[in-house]
Amino acid sequence: MADRRVTHSRKNRDGDITAIGTPGQYWSPRAKADAISDIELRIHTYYVQWPEKRTEIRVVNGATGKYLRTDRDNTTRNNLDDLPDL
Structure with a gap:
């Protein structure tokens, strides 16, 4: 298992x-689909290192299916949106 840092x-x-x-x-x-599979099967972990803390990327079941999310703070928005474009 690899612990993968995500920056974009x-x-x-x-x-x-x-x-x-x-x-x-x-x-x-x-x-996205591959990262979701990696996380659910515990093949790899993914995280974002914010200035204030490290946050794990997790899989969430939404109204339109599974998606990736990390909670940088106490807001409900998806903080992966804050990363630069890949």
Whole structure:
């Protein structure tokens, strides 16, 4: 199992996360579906290192299916949106 640091995200026109990654890493970009599978099967973990703390990326079941999320603070917004584009 690898512990993968994520620094960037790819978003579609609606702002939904479609991939995560870190430029220059052999595994990057990692498609959303593949990252979800990695997390659920405990093959790899993914995290974002914010200035104030490390936060794990987790899988959430939403109204339109599974998606990736990290909670940087006490807000309900998806903080992966705050990452630079991949």
